[in-house]
Amino acid sequence: MVYELIIVGGSASAVAAGIYAARRKLNFIIISKDFGGEVANSGEIENYPGFVKTTGIELSEKFKKHLASHNVFPETGIEVKNIKQENNRFILEADKIGKAVVYEAKSVIIATGVRPRQLGIPGEEKFRGKGVSYCTVCDGPLFRNKIVATIGGGNSALESVLMLSQIASKVYLITINSELAGENTLIDKVKADKKIEIICNVNTKKIIGEQLGGAWNTKKKKVPKPKD
16 A cells, blocks of 8 residues: 555654644554653653643553544554655655564655663663663652662753652762753752752763662763862
């Protein structure tokens, strides 16, 4: 089958594209590795228009229901490996749970959203899923009553430590910057939380450990002394 449109991704932008395509009654399909994008991994959400307060999981479920109201059901478990153009058509070569599949379409929308930013340091990949996580919502409960650390200084990191403070016994917030970035309301909450210790001017160089958990090998940045 040659689709009029293929939407690649399961993020909010893919959902919006799907709604518009459905309203235009296009012959299309949404394919993605998973559904919801990074919003599905978020904790409490208080800045999404139309929702005073919700969670990432609840919001992604509403995305799915909205698409279903238009009889659109995204196909997940599909990872697109290559896109090429032949005879005015796009050929998408993909992997569907270990099986090679090919899709054809007259047009393609890439709406894959964002992915976690990696540090690219020794030990990060080795301990991924063994103490190193990119999703506090998913893996935070695994570290109940333990000492944990979040690396970063923006909104995602602030949300992470606030969530972890409800689970862990102690939370370190490690940032390479001299000050925290992000929404002031989140910064104020972090600074007021006695379980959270903020460590600034630190560049994380290596992660070491055994089994679950580990230690973060860091290097303190040199901060110039203020002039008289």
